[in-house]
Amino acid sequence: MTAIETQALSKRYGDLVAVDGLDLSVEEGEVFGLLGPNGSGKTTTILMLLGLTEPTSGRVRVLGYDPVREPLSVKRRVGYLPDTVGFYDELSGRENLRYTAALCGLRGRSVETRIEEALASMGLTDAADRPVRTYSRGMKQRLGLADVLLKEPQLVILDEPTLGLDPQAAHEFLGLIRSLGDRGLTVLLSSHLLHQVQAVTDRVGLFRKGRMALVGSVPELARQVLGGAYRVHLEAEGEDLESALAGLPGVRRVRRDGARYLLEAERDLRDDAARTVVQRGGRLLRLDLEEPDLDEVYRAYFEEVPHGDAA
Numbered sequence: 420m421t422a423i424e425t426q427a428l429s430k431r432y433g434d435l436v437a438v439d440g441l442d443l444s445v446e447e448g449e450v451f452g453l454l455g456p457n458g459s460g461k462t463t464t465i466l467m468l469l470g471l472t473e474p475t476s477g478r479v480r481v482l483g484y485d486p487v488r489e490p491l492s493v494k495r496r497v498g499y500l501p502d503t504v505g506f507y508d509e510l511s512g513r514e515n516l517r518y519t520a521a522l523c524g525l526r527g528r529s530v531e532t533r534i535e536e537a538l539a540s541m542g543l544t545d546a547a548d549r550p551v552r553t554y555s556r557g558m559k560q561r562l563g564l565a566d567v568l569l570k571e572p573q574l575v576i577l578d579e580p581t582l583g584l585d586p587q588a589a590h591e592f593l594g595l596i597r598s599l600g601d602r603g604l605t606v607l608l609s610s611h612l613l614h615q616v617q618a619v620t621d622r623v624g625l626f627r628k629g630r631m632a633l634v635g636s637v638p639e640l641a642r643q644v645l646g647g648a649y650r651v652h653l654e655a656e657g658e659d660l661e662s663a664l665a666g667l668p669g670v671r672r673v674r675r676d677g678a679r680y681l682l683e684a685e686r687d688l689r690d691d692a693a694r695t696v697v698q699r700g701g702r703l704l705r706l707d708l709e710e711p712d713l714d715e716v717y718r719a720y721f722e723e724v725p726h727g728d729a730a
């Protein structure tokens with residue numbers, strides 16, 4: 420099933436078009452990254468998905484429900500972590516989760532088990548009975564995720580979840596997000612931190628001025644924007660290697676600098692490249708694969724197209 424589907428979704432604030440004819444489709448079980456410069460419409464899109472702001476036009480479905488007409492059905496199934504989560508500072512982590520559970524109408528002894536499990540899965544068991552005011556920002560974010568998981572959502576939406584976290588805390592938090600995807604949950608994550616998004620998402624969508632400029636996995640985007648998604652660096656001595664390497668299936672372009680070759684390719688063809696060198700009686704000195712990098716895709720895309728407004 421498609422977890423999120425929008426068609427020609429738009430939101431205007433007076434003359435300003437915050438989201439402009441957005442077509443977005445996120446499959447169930449997918450971890451999807453919404454990327455874009457500040458003000459490109461990510462938060463507005465999320466608010467429309469949650470039924471917290473009404474679209475000006477277009478269609479939106481979340482887990483098959485219309486967030487405008489059926490906000491409660493959406494709310495019950497979707498966990499939302501805003502960029503800053505509000506907790507009762509004087510209450511402990513566990514007490515805050517109990518409060519959420521009561522608000523969600525969760526009752527019975529199984530609630531305590533659920534709370535315990537949510538705390539444990541976020542690495543907060545030891546801190547569970549300390550007041551939240553003593554928590555670091557990273558711990559508060561993890562408590563936020565525990566809070567979201569308590570109601571056992573099918574879809575989790577996170578808006579800039581690593582904002583203000585130090586690199587170590589951000590890394591840990593991203594690992595937790597990935598683990599949600601591995602558990603089969605659908606995750607929508609907004610961010611402008613490309614490396615982080617690349618590490619945990621299955622696909623990304625690049626936003627620009629309220630429109631989805633590019634959508635795909637990082638290798639797909641790299642193929643569209645950079646030409647070759649995979650870059651193989653090879654150093655070898657031998658005759659006529661350049662044309663032999665250029666003839667390998669999947670090779671888009673070969674650049675040569677003396678004994679060094681850069682192969683821009685559609686797949687990881689290190690095996691074939693090594694074999695080619697050896698078959699030609701050459702000597703292989705170095706062979707490395709450079710993984711496609713979202714940062715590079717993003718920069719190339721916003722540089723190539725003269726947008727002027729890219730952050």
Ligand SMILES: Nc1ncnc2c1ncn2[C@@H]1O[C@H](COP(=O)(O)OP(=O)(O)OP(=O)(O)O)[C@@H](O)[C@H]1O
Binds near residue numbers: 432456463
């Ligand atoms: N309530 C509002 N009233 C008027 N304009 C708004 C409102 N909310 C957002 N906007 C404008 O809509 C545009 C898109 O904003 P939005 O917050 O969705 O972008 P974003 O991609 O989430 O940016 P950021 O990364 O800064 O959060 C911006 O120009 C913003 O100023």
